[in-house]
Amino acid sequence: MSTKDEAVKYLLLQKGFTDWMKLVLGEDAIMEDADLFMQLVDGVILCKIMQKISPSLIPRIKTPVIKKKATLTIWKGKENVDFFLQACTELGMGKKKFAIHDLISRSTLVPLASRRRIIECLEELSKIACKDPKYNFSKAWPKVDPQTKFEKDEIQDAERLVELHIAKSQTTTTTTTTTSAPVAKKPAFPDSMSQAERELKAAIKIQSIARGWFSRRIYRRMVRNQAYRDHVAQEILSTERVYVESLQYVVTEVLRPLRAAEKSGGSILTDIEIRAIFSEMDAILGLNTLLLQDLESRVASWNVHQRLGDIFITIANFLKIYTQYCANYNEAMRVLLECKKQPKFSKFIDELKKKNAALQQRGLEDFLIRPVQRVPRYFLLLQDLVKHTDKDHQDYQNLELAAKQIQEIAGYINTKSREAENITKVIEIQDMIEGEYEPLGKPTRRFVKEGQLQELTKNTTRRVAVVLFLFNDILVVTKVQGTSMSFLSKSKGQRLLFSTSLDLFGSQLVDHPDCSAFQNMFELVRIKSKRSVLFSANSKENKDEWMAAIQAEIDDVTDQEKEKDERTTRSAMSKAAENMLKLEQVLGASGGGSESPVAAKKLTTKEKIALMQSARRNSSNSNIGSSTDSAPSSPSL
Secondary structure, eight states: OOHHHHHHHHHHHHHHHHHHHHHHHOGGGSOTTSOTGGGTTTSHHHHHHHHHHOGGGOSOOOOOOTTSOHHHHHHHHHHHHHHHHHHHHHTTOOTTOOOHHHHSSSOSSOOHHHHHHHHHHHHHHHHHHHHOGGGOOOOOOOOOOTTOOOOHHHHHHHHHHHHHHHHHHHHHHHHHSOOSOOOOOOOSSOTTSOHHHHHHHHHHHHHHHHHHHHHHHHHHHHHHHHHHHHHHHHHHHHHHHHHHHHHHHIIIIIIHHHHHHHHTTOOSSOHHHHHHHHTTHHHHHHHHHHHHHHHHHHHHTOOTTOOOHHHHHHHHTTTHHHHHHHHTHHHHHHHHHHHTTSHHHHHHHHHHHHHOHHHHHHOHHHHHHHHHHHHHHHHHHHHHHHHTSOTTSTTHHHHHHHHHHHHHHHHHHHHHHHHHHHHHHHHHHHHHEESSOOOOOOTTOOEEEEEEEEEEOTTSOOEEEEEEEEESSEEEEEEEESSOOOTTOOSTTOEEEEEEEEESTTEEEEEEOOOSSOOSEEEEEETTTOOEEEEEOSSHHHHHHHHHHHHHHHHHHHHHHHHHHHHHHHHHHHHHHHHHHHHHHHHHHHTTTSOOHHHHSOOOHHHHHHHHHHHHHHHTTSOGGGOGGGSOOGGGO
């Protein structure tokens, strides 16, 4: 293969690499007028690519400053590249990784062989990330047209790289196969040294090389772990500040004014309603304010030996107050929903929304759910901190103990958190829908799916744009008011008008074939009343998704109702059997010891229930225990 052919082959490989990087980082990520691989030397672009795959794989990125010394610039670049290569190892990449010296060396030009190794590494990285669903990465390596034309100067630059590569290969071969007289080398061991001494010295040298390699490897891991600790500590502090600010807003701007109004006689809400909605919010604010102060003090003087575990061990003893808040959350949302119907409270919240954009967009419910979400977040952050803290670090045992203590509380809160998020979602939907309808908020109701379809009127060509909200027990149909497509937003103008709702229990789906006027139709029919709604989706895939989701909820609610009926029947039969036993005892006693008509034959359950009902009717007219004549005869059964 000629030098030009090798150059074009390399340019095709590099084009795929360049196109992929632009796909991942954007068109402006790569400078067109500079050598591609010299832009990778500082490791910043490589780390950014890895962060696009998973932000947790890179603890930090150090950006070299050109004005500083070259040695410092190289050191920062080495750290970035080393972080990238360690992340590749975590992803499960094997021999296709390149080495640090492939990218960072004394040479001002990255050799052709190193360039190929780097490109192969990135291509393998894209395959692994796209294949593993946990990374949610879909930027596959692009295919390059073999007939792609390149500029003349691009081909010339690539030819120089190929020529240098060939020249280096030839130099190595010539050096290896030279016929000149060998240069006398200094012997590795003196002649006077015995064989045993030579073997011992060789073993010591091998051990020294191995120890050096392992030490460098351990040091690189320690540097990366410390970078992770720095990152997690900063995240704990920054998220805690935001969280405490949200608590302070609720307490100072919402809770305290409501209490002040109640005490002054011009109450917006009653004291019982205030306590039901806000529960332990005051106490939680006080606890987290103290936690924030401790965190700020420690992180301000952060170093390799700094600790956080003892702070969370102390605070874990008081986090049980969160369980009380979470246990009350469902009731708080129910009371809030009722209170929002009161004109005074509704006006009070509207005034606050004018001053706070977050409250305007997400509502008070978003602020009230944050304590439910916070403790599980503590556990995840501490777990990450434990993972990247060496076992011989003075903070390791405290972090492990704190994570264990908080996990116990987080387990309970996680369950409540899912319930709380569902209730919040249901309330958000209810707030958007105008018109008269039964309130959506129920303890057992769960939101499943929402989307826009078209409702069709039978025997006509009329169609209406509707928004469907599927819950685990009902399907709610609403008509779109306005042109917005963001149905779950609380912004003004994005409102929906209630149209109808259908219970899923006792309903069935009907799949309709396409016709000339409409396609992708399906119908939800109430079996007894024959009441139905006919829908049309914008694609077959959308229709199939909706039919599958609705059918799944119909099956679930049907199974639940069957189980409920079976439990009711079993309970009724159990009580009937108990009553029959008592009745047999009464009938036996009234017969003066003779065999009762009931005992004379083995009755079925229905006959026993009929006997019990007959006995109850007779007992209303006469006293069974006072006369044997009142006992019903066998034929009367």
